Amino acid sequence: LPTLHDVFLARSAIRPLAHETELRRSSPLSAYTGRDLYLKLENRQRTGSFKIRGAANRLLSLTPEERTRGVVTVSTGNHGRAVAYAARHLGMRAVICVPELVLPHKVAAIRALDAEVIVAGRTQDDAEQLALDLSAAQGLTLVSPFDDPQVIAGQGTIALELLDVLPDIATVIVPLSGGGLIGGIALALKSVSSRIHVVGVSMERGPAMYDSLLAGHPVPVEEEPTLADSLIGGIGLDNRYTFPLVQKYVDEVVLVNEDEIAAAMVYAVQREQMLVEGGGAVGLAMVLAGKATPLSAPMAVVISGGNVDKQIVVKLIAGAGRETL
Ligand SMILES: *Cc1c(COP(=O)(O)O)cnc(C)c1O
Numbered sequence: 001l002p003t004l005h006d007v008f009l010a011r012s013a014i015r016p017l018a019h020e021t022e023l024r025r026s027s028p029l030s031a032y033t034g035r036d037l038y039l040k041l042e043n044r045q046r047t048g049s050f051k052i053r054g055a056a057n058r059l060l061s062l063t064p065e066e067r068t069r070g071v072v073t074v075s076t077g078n079h080g081r082a083v084a085y086a087a088r089h090l091g092m093r094a095v096i097c098v099p100e101l102v103l104p105h106k107v108a109a110i111r112a113l114d115a116e117v118i119v120a121g122r123t124q125d126d127a128e129q130l131a132l133d134l135s136a137a138q139g140l141t142l143v144s145p146f147d148d149p150q151v152i153a154g155q156g157t158i159a160l161e162l163l164d165v166l167p168d169i170a171t172v173i174v175p176l177s178g179g180g181l182i183g184g185i186a187l188a189l190k191s192v193s194s195r196i197h198v199v200g201v202s203m204e205r206g207p208a209m210y211d212s213l214l215a216g217h218p219v220p221v222e223e224e225p226t227l228a229d230s231l232i233g234g235i236g237l238d239n240r241y242t243f244p245l246v247q248k249y250v251d252e253v254v255l256v257n258e259d260e261i262a263a264a265m266v267y268a269v270q271r272e273q274m275l276v277e278g279g280g281a282v283g284l285a286m287v288l289a290g291k292a293t294p295l296s297a298p299m300a301v302v303i304s305g306g307n308v309d310k311q312i313v314v315k316l317i318a319g320a321g322r323e324t325l
Contacts, residue, residue, distance in 0.1 A: 001241060002149040004191035007156035007184065010057040014154055017056035017086055021045050021158075023165045023300065028271045029287060035297035037287070038166065040158060043276050043306025048109075049230070050155060050304050051082035051145070054180055057154030058143050059086045067092055072140040074098070074127040077106030078230050078279075078305055079145035084115035095134060097127040103229055105309045123223050124233035146180030147241050156184025162300055163189075169196060171299040173283040173292065176200035176253060177231040179209050179242030181304060186249035197295060200246070200253040201282040203228040203261060208235045209246055210253045218243055227261045227312075230279030230305055260285040262316050268303075269313060280305035 022041045029037040042050040059071065070093030073083050080096035087094035094115040098107060100122050110117050120130040135142040144151060158181075162169055172189060174182040179200075186198040202210050205224040212218045218239045223232050235243055246253075256264075261278050264285035268276040276284065283301040286292055292299070 001245060002153045002156070002184070002187060004188055006149065006153035007160060007188045010053070010150070010153040011157045011160055013060050014053055014056040014157065017089055018046060018052045018157075020161050023162065026272065033287060033292060035295070035299055038298060038300045039272070040162060040300050040302045041274070042158070043274060043280055043303050047078070047082045047085045048305055048307040049078040049082065049280070050158060050181060050302075051078045052085060053157050054148075054151035054154035054184070055079065055082035055143065056086045058148060058150040059083070059090055059092065061150050062141060066141045069139045069141065070094060071143045072097065072131050072134045073143040073145065074124060074131040075145055076124065076230055076232050077102050077110070078307060080110045080115070080117070081106065081113065081307070083143055084110050084113035087115065088113050093140070095140060097131040097134070099124050099127045101223065101225065101229070101232060103309065106307060109307070146178030146183070147236055147239055148180075149241060151180050152184040152187070152241060152245065154184065155181045156188040158302065159185045159188035163192060166298050166300065169298055169300060170296040171197040171199065173199045173201060173286060173299065173301045175231065175279055175282045175302060175304045176202045176209055177233060177279070178235050179246045181302070182250055183242040183245035185302070187245055190249045197251050198249060199286075199295070200250050201286045202253060202255055203231055203282060204255045204257045206232060207253075207255055208233065209243070210255060212243060213247065213253060227258055227265070227278030228282055230277060230307075231282070254286050254291050256282050256285040256289060260289045264288055265308070265313055266316050269317065275306050275308055275310070275313060276303055277305045277308035
């Protein structure tokens with residue numbers, strides 16, 4: 001498993017590609033919860049999500065030969081965009097395999113970074129099979145969106161930034177899908193203090209890590225359309241790193257429903273003046289739904305991404321069209 005040292009190494013390695021994001025105190029949410037509450041703004045990160053941290057750290061660790069051949073990955077959007085961005089920065093070839101459920105604006109953003117995008121099959125698993133085949137046939141290095149020590153260490157750099165600003169931080173609330181983000185953050189925080197409480201938040205529709213924790217081993221999930229599109233997908237039945245990390249370091253996992261996610265996205269625009277995608281808003285959704293009251297302060301909620309089609313948010317604000325998503 002990756003270590004706290006790996007997270008420090010990642011921090012200095014990724015400086016040219018990812019920037020430190022603002023940690024902003026939310027007055028409305030501090031008043032609402034009666035606790036000091038901060039937002040970590042990864043929606044303002046380069047490429048619009050935290051994924052650049054892990055992707056940059058992974059690509060920077062490739063050997064010169066691997067760099068020459070290029071990389072392949074499977075992504076529901078944000079990881080693909082981050083890999084494409086880092087690959088362009090390093091002058092490398094990148095092939096991004098995406099499942100059909102991926103939103104068109106995310107594919108457009110990846111293509112705009114000169115990466116090759118292949119839409120492959122209905123599910124993340126189908127896209128992953130194609131990525132494996134391409135990796136074998138063309139010698140491309142497969143870059144996992146979450147189950148990779150370098151990726152996990154890259155995402156963990158968020159924890160170091162939190163501790164810089166709030167050394168007495170007591171609770172961190174983190175969106176959770178494959179577990180690279182929360183795995184890296186929890187690993188770093190718990191290595192510093194076992195008393196920092198780490199909460200994962202997933203959507204009710206297909207919460208792969210939640211189901212796997214209950215089962216005691218990785219289990220497959222049914223992929224369903226959800227506002228939290230960046231959280232869709234399984235954790236991999238052959239998961240090696242994130243499942244044990246989450247089992248070991250994450251204190252609890254909470255689920256939110258589609259209405260709660262929608263309310264959080266609308267709240268973000270109206271009260272915090274920012275666009276947050278559904279997957280990035282699940283932590284906010286948990287707080288707004290009143291599921292965070294017993295947690296101690298200061299608290300930070302990771303706003304993990306902002307790559308949302310504005311039309312979706314407009315529809316949510318109008319209170320219409322939610323059922324068609
Ligand atoms: C990928 C992603 C997540 C989940 O990260 P994992 O490492 O898969 O748990 C959360 N929010 C956004 C916006 C993402 O793109």
